[in-house]
Amino acid sequence: MGKFKIRKIGFIVGILLMLIIGFMPTPEGLTVIGQRVLGVTVLMVVFWITEAMPIPFTSLLPILLFPLMGITGAKGQNDIQLFKHYAYQTCYLLVGVGFLSGSMVKWGLHKRISLGIVSKIGKKPTTLILGFILAVAFMSMWMSNTAATVMMLPVALAIASTLGDDAKGLRKAMVLSIPYAATIGGLATVIGTTTNPTGIGLIEDSIGVSIDFLDWLKIGLPFTVVLVPLFWIYMVKFFKVDKMPPVDISIAKKQYKDLGPMNKGEKWTAIVFLFCCVLWVTRSLVWGKWMPYATDETVAMLGAFLVMAIPVNFKEGEYVCDWKTGFNDIPWNAVILLGGSMVMGNAFKDAGVAGWVANMLSGLEGINAVLIVIIVGIVTSVITELTTNAVVVAAFLPVLAAVGQAIGVSPLAMMLGCMLASNFAFMLPPGTPPNAIAYGTGEITMKDLMTCGLGLKIISLIVFPIVLYFITMGIFGFTA
Numbered sequence: 001m002g003k004f005k006i007r008k009i010g011f012i013v014g015i016l017l018m019l020i021i022g023f024m025p026t027p028e029g030l031t032v033i034g035q036r037v038l039g040v041t042v043l044m045v046v047f048w049i050t051e052a053m054p055i056p057f058t059s060l061l062p063i064l065l066f067p068l069m070g071i072t073g074a075k076g077q078n079d080i081q082l083f084k085h086y087a088y089q090t091c092y093l094l095v096g097v098g099f100l101s102g103s104m105v106k107w108g109l110h111k112r113i114s115l116g117i118v119s120k121i122g123k124k125p126t127t128l129i130l131g132f133i134l135a136v137a138f139m140s141m142w143m144s145n146t147a148a149t150v151m152m153l154p155v156a157l158a159i160a161s162t163l164g165d166d167a168k169g170l171r172k173a174m175v176l177s178i179p180y181a182a183t184i185g186g187l188a189t190v191i192g193t194t195t196n197p198t199g200i201g202l203i204e205d206s207i208g209v210s211i212d213f214l215d216w217l218k219i220g221l222p223f224t225v226v227l228v229p230l231f232w233i234y235m236v237k238f239f240k241v242d243k244m245p246p247v248d249i250s251i252a253k254k255q256y257k258d259l260g261p262m263n264k265g266e267k268w269t270a271i272v273f274l275f276c277c278v279l280w281v282t283r284s285l286v287w288g289k290w291m292p293y294a295t296d297e298t299v300a301m302l303g304a305f306l307v308m309a310i311p312v313n314f315k316e317g318e319y320v321c322d323w324k325t326g327f328n329d330i331p332w333n334a335v336i337l338l339g340g341s342m343v344m345g346n347a348f349k350d351a352g353v354a355g356w357v358a359n360m361l362s363g364l365e366g367i368n369a370v371l372i373v374i375i376v377g378i379v380t381s382v383i384t385e386l387t388t389n390a391v392v393v394a395a396f397l398p399v400l401a402a403v404g405q406a407i408g409v410s411p412l413a414m415m416l417g418c419m420l421a422s423n424f425a426f427m428l429p430p431g432t433p434p435n436a437i438a439y440g441t442g443e444i445t446m447k448d449l450m451t452c453g454l455g456l457k458i459i460s461l462i463v464f465p466i467v468l469y470f471i472t473m474g475i476f477g478f479t480a
Contacts, residue, residue: 003051006050006051007050007051007052008052009050010046010047010049010050010051010052011047011050011052011053013046013050014042014043014044014046014047014050014052015043017039017042017043017046018039018040018042018043018065019039020039021035021038021039021042022035022036022038022039022040022069023039027356029356030352030353030356031351031352033070033071033080033351034351034352034353034356036069036070036071037071037080037347037348037351037353038348038351038353039069040061040062040065040066040069040071040344040347041344041347041348041353041395043061043065044058044059044061044062044340044344044395045391045395047061048391048394048395049383049391055333055337055391056332056333056336056337056340058340059336059337059339059340059341059343060336060340061340062082062340062343062344062347063082063083063086066080066082066343066347071347071351072347080346080347080350080351081343081346081347081350082343085339085342085343085346086336086339086340086342086343087339088201088338088339088342089201089295089297090197090198090200090201090297090338091335091338091339092297092300092301093190093191093197093296093297093300094191094197094330094331094334094335094338095300095301095304095330095335096297096299096300096301096302096303096304097191097300097303098304098326098327098329098330098331099303099304099307099308099321099326099329099330100142100269100272100273100276100300100303100304100307101142101143101144101147101329102321102325102326102328102329102330103265103269103272103273103307103320103321103325103326104142104143104269104273105143105147105325105329106265106269106321106325107263107265107266107269107320108259108266109266109269109270109273110139110143110147110148110151111151111255111259112256112259112262112266113135113138113139114135114136114138114139114151114152114155115135115155115252115255115256115259116256117131117134117135117138118131118132118135118155118249118252118256119131119249119252119253119255119256121134123246123247123249124246125167125170125173125236125241125242125244125245125246125247126236126241126242128159128170128174128247128249129170129173129174129177129232129235129236129241130232132152132156132174132177132178132181133177133180133181133228133231133232133235134181134228135152135181136148136149136152136177136178136181136182136185137181137182137184137185137188137224137228138185139151139152139182139185140181140182140183140184140185140186140192140193141185141186141188141189141191141192141224142189142191142192142273144186144193144194144331145179145182145183145185145186145192145193145432145433145434146182146433146434146437148178148182148185148186148434149178149179149182149433149434149437149438150437152178153175153178153437153438153441155251155252155255156174156175156178157175157441157443158251158252158255159174159247159249159251159252160174160175160443167244167247169239169240169241169244170239170241170244170247171443172239172443172444172448173235173236173238173239173241175438175441175443175444176235176438176444176448176449176452177231177235178434178438179432179434179435179437179438180231180235180426180434180453180456181228181231182434183423183425183426183432183434184224184227184228184231184423185224185228186423187220187223187224187420187423188217188220188221188223188224189213189216189217189220189221190211190212190213190216190280190296191300192220193389193390193423194331194334194337194338194389194390195389195390195393195419195422195423196216196220196419197334197338198334198337198338198341198390198393198394199393199397199415199416199418199419200216201338201341201342201345202341202342202345202393202394202397202398202401202415203397203401203412203415203416205342205345205346205349206345206349206397206398206401206402206411206415207401207405207411207412207415209412212280212283212284212295212296213280213281213283213296213299214280214281214282214283214284214285215284217281218472218476219416219468219472220420222467222471222472223420223463223464223467226463226467226471227459227460227463230459230463231456231459234455234456234459235452238452238455239452264312265312265320268307268310268312268320269307269320272303272306272307272310272320273303275303275306276299276300276302276303279299279302280296280299283295283296283299304321304326306320307319307320307321307326308320308321308322308323308326334390337390337391337394338390340394341390341393341394344394344398345394345397345398348398348399349398349401349402355402355406357399357402357403366407367407369408369409369410369413370465370469372407372409372414373409373413373414373417373465373468374417374461374465376400376414376417376418376421377417377418377420377421377424377461377464377465378421378461380392380396380417380418380421380422380424381421381422381424381425381457381460381461384421384422384423384424384425384431385425385427385428385431389422389423389425389431389432390422392418392422393418393419393422396418396422397415397418397419400414400415400418401414401415413468413469413473416468416472417464417465417468420464420468421460421461421464424456424457424460424461426449426452426453426454426456426457426460427449427450427453427454427457428449428450428453429449435449435453
């Protein structure tokens, strides 16, 4: 079935379901307002999954539908808030980081870091794959997965063009390692992927647990650190890279050499970026005690201010970052999606829909908590192959919060499990833009993507509950 046909069906089905759910006899235990919130929620989930309308635009539909269906209005009657959630604080973390990311790209700092890792890691096929994984995973911690993939794929393709047919396995391993590493690396930090800020916002509003930059490092970084070497070994064995002779990486070395010495813009970008990283990591431990109202968003906006204020060439009025560069690099789609997710999640909770759904699922009470979290991870990892991970998180987390509280399982564990597993989109192009970009190179087939991705998905599903319970909640004691 073609994508356009799926969108048409999704459009019709979504509207019909909203009307049926919103105006049928009100189910027992649910208010009329809750019933209509549920209808709009189902419409948005169907539209998100089928992309019946562009995902960010779907996130704006509550502005139209909530007042029309009597759910809320500009003044927030019925206690269901609307407009304020589109300006949720985490949105401005993405805005501030956009200026830092734009500065990196403007001056080529991201290329210097990535090419430096690849060109210096060695020319053995196994270490070459490791070089690509480390370079992309590291860059994906600080910029979008898609940008990290687009940046490194040309390097991989240039090296691949020098290899003969006997090195098909290595060529495929290089190309596939890039989108996979971008996904895995993006888990490590709050700003590494859209999923993280979306989920963090929903967790705070749903169960009152605040997660800052350092807190997320305790959650995401251990997973990335554990999974990267397993991923490397798996890719080397799957494509039999360990049995291949040394390869020529002179292209990567030449590109790195051509960059020349660091320019003034690169140096200032690196200084500001490292300064912000230090502030993010130390806020809750050190300086946040003296500035209790400062947040991660404060640090991000400080970074944005510095790159806009520091001159590279004062006489010509050139600064580290200009407004156009910074503005264009802000992930506006993610900002709007996050706002729409917060509107839906809060309405789901405030209208009593989350509690109603939780009561329906109360029969799960008594099942082993770890098993439930694993089941959540498996279901999420399947669905995330068909739509973007941020959409899965936006749709699932409000429900999981209520279900966890109703059945006596840690809502935080269930919600984090969903957030982590939503990134295990390794098998199909629609799962994540990096997958689609890598598939579009023509170097890999759908069979390569599905068979290799399945193995990595299984490894990830085995690893995530162990890391979550024994490292995040065990060693670090991170619990609700």
